[in-house]
Amino acid sequence: MxxxxxxxxxxxxxxxxxxxxxxxxxxxxxxxxRKQDKDARVPPPTTTGPTAFIPEKxxxxxxxxxxxxxxxxxxxxxxxxxxxxxxxxxxxxxxxxxxxxxxxxxxxxxxxxxxxxxxxxxxxxxxxxxxxxxxxxxxxxxxxxxxxxxxxxxxxxxxxxxxxxxxxxxxxxxxxxxxxxxxxxxxxxxxxxxxxxxxxxxxxxxxxxxxxxxxxxxxxxxxxxxxxxxxxxxxxxxxxCDASNESNVEDVIFMCSSPGTSDSVSELEALMERMKRLQEENEEAEASQEEMATRFEKEKKESLLVATGAYEDELISTSYTSRYVDDPSFGYKDFARRGDDHLPTFRAQDYSWEDHGFSLVNRLYSDIGQLLDEKFRMVRNLTYNTMAIHEDVDTTMLRRAIWNYVHCMFGIRYDDYDYGEVNQLLERSLKVYIKTVTCYPERTTKRMYDSYWRQFKHSEKIHVNLLLMEARMQAELLYALRAITQYMT
The missing domain is CATH 1.20.1290.10 (AhpD-like)
Structure with a gap:
């Protein structure tokens, strides 16, 4: 308990x-x-079970x-x-x-x-x-x-x-x-x-x-x-939350971003092979700091090309929830947006969760730092050593790529991480899914969920969602706690 x-x-x-x-x-x-929405009409539910993306059975x-x-x-x-x-x-x-x-x-x-x-x-x-x-x-x-x-x-x-x-x-x-x-x-x-x-x-x-x-x-x-x-x-x-919504805009995205092969088994084997090759390369040689920085900047810029443009003129919602929102047109804009080069990269070694955020939040709100730290560690280390039909697989590299890609989109860089791994391990459709769920989740559709890792278990894809959720939360906390620290000093 x-x-x-x-x-x-x-x-x-x-x-x-x-x-x-x-x-x-x-x-x-x-x-x-009921008084608030007395004129609303109740449509019939489209699916049963806890999620529209996974059949209950x-x-x-x-x-x-x-x-x-x-x-x-x-x-x-x-x-x-x-x-x-x-x-x-x-x-x-x-x-x-x-x-x-x-x-x-x-x-x-x-x-x-x-x-x-x-x-x-x-x-x-x-x-x-x-x-x-x-x-x-x-x-x-x-x-x-x-x-x-x-x-x-x-x-x-x-x-x-x-x-x-x-x-x-x-x-x-x-x-x-x-x-x-x-x-x-x-x-x-x-x-x-x-x-x-x-x-x-x-x-x-x-x-x-x-x-x-x-x-x-x-x-x-x-x-x-x-x-x-x-x-x-x-x-x-x-x-x-009409998960069945599959707009023409999204069809355009997926025509451009579908994996090179329709054979999901081949995709799985190719991913396994890339992981093995990267592991061998890492053991043989380590990239220089300059090269690591260059790869981060490249990945940050490339994130601009993932699922952007089609939604720039999205209509502002007039839904039930809008009463709790001020300035609804304010939404996610890419950190690496063209013309915004003045925004400094958040370097994790200058302000990290482990060395700075944890102690500050724990001091000002007793015990919450410990609980958050346990939750972050839990999701990052969570593994069953499986990948779809394969067992005894070390998935550390893949989990780390997903976490660091989220932080990259928020302008956070880890000096000791080779961002070249992100492009090697995360296929285009997975990047589209990650960026959508992390940055504008209300646009996520079942088509996006189904488009990546088609050979994997649903539980493995839910694990991806847990990683995205916690990586996003930590990124927000790092920026907020850094600002509080700067105010205090």
Whole structure:
């Protein structure tokens, strides 16, 4: 069990009168939600099961739920009153799920700097940046359950000024975290009666990054709406998460990015061969620092060519979630965008999670650094030593390439990593998928999910989504915590 008796007692030590004994939404809450979308029409669901990307029978075939996963499911059900589809899909990797649930429980329900209604509203604000109605609806319900003001659900203009003030940081962190500066931090900490404390700000940044990244997992895995959510939740989820949407734009992308062979078995064998060759080359000779830097710059520039251009003039959403979004036209723009060469690369040796971020976040928000560190390490080291039909395979190189490619798109460079490996190991269709899920997850479709690693198990592709989620979260935290450090010094 990942939640101890002590944890369950501590959850009532702060704002205890606002914490419910169960999480079933009350009649009054339902009235509030229904009032907001009384004219909406409920379309029929298109798929069943926890995800639109994986047939339900194939989930069980790939990874039968083991005893560890069952214990986690039971624990989650006893905590929240339901077992959501995100948890069910993450249950394909019970070791990771345990770490994820422990961290999420801590930032949402344990004693901490922020009041509980603020925590759930921040989750709403974060998820809304990606139009992720699945998460928005979950935390609308949670906000009302902990005694939050129903007026806040009318939109950002109805929330306290203190929450309004952090909206700019939420927006930048979600789409272009490299633009966060110490001036943003100073502004939040020096605003009179509506100012944030450093501890509150760190708690908020962790929450925002967590839910931006979780939105990537929801869309990347095709998570379906919860069948037991309120009618309004079903409406907004369906409208925003139609995983069957396969636009003409996407067809263009995949005509240009399909692998050279249609034989998925050949693709698998070719990938295995490239991994073997790279391993041998690494053992024979090591590239110079100059060459490593050149390869990073090349990969950074090449990321511009992946799934860009077609969406430049994308229509702005007017959906249910837009009430929680200010400046909806602000979205991801490539770090290496043409004409933006003045943006400095974030060098990991100058500010890393291990040497800098971990200690800062742990000092200002007790214990969260340890939980986050365990979660990052868990997903990066997670392996079953398999690749599709092959066993006893060391997949370290492949996992590292996926993680570092995400950080590369966010302008983060590791001096000791050869970015030439990224081009060798990640095929074009996988790069398209990674960039979409990480940078604009609301555009992810089943076609994208199906297009790469066609010989692999679904559980292996869900592992990719876990890597993308955690790499994105860490990248956001690195930029935010660096700005806080610069403010403090």
């Amino acid at each position: 990942f939640i101890s008796t002590t944890c369950k007692e501590n959850r009532h030590t702060k704002n205890s009168e606002k914490l419910p004994t169960d999480y079933m939404i009350c009649t009054n809450c339902q009235k509030v939600l 194939e989930i069980a075939q790939d990874n039968p739920v083991d005893g560890h996963a069952n214990l986690l499911f039971l624990e989650e059900y006893s905590t929240t009153g339901h077992l959501d589809n995100v948890t069910r899909i993450m249950g394909l990797h019970p070791q990771y799920l345990e770490s994820f649930l422990r961290t999420q429980y801590y930032i949402l329900r344990m004693d901490g700097p922020l009041p509980f209604e603020y925590r759930h509203y921040l989750a709403i604000m974060a998820a809304a940046r990606h139009q992720c109605s699945h998460l928005v609806n979950t935390h609308v319900n949670e906000l009302l359950q902990v005694g939050g003001d129903g007026e806040w659900l009318n939109g950002l203009e109805y929330v306290p000024q203190k929450l309004k003030n952090i909206n700019e940081v939420n927006k930048i962190l979600a789409h272009r975290p490299w633009l966060i500066t110490k001036e943003h931090i100073k502004k939040l900490l020096k605003t009179g009666e509506n100012s944030w404390s450093l501890a509150e700000l760190v708690h908020a940044v962790v929450l925002l990054a967590h839910y931006h990244a979780l939105a990537s997992f929801v869309f990347g895995s095709g998570i379906n709406p919860e069948m037991d959510q309120d009618r309004t939740a079903a409406i907004s989820n369906f409208c925003l």
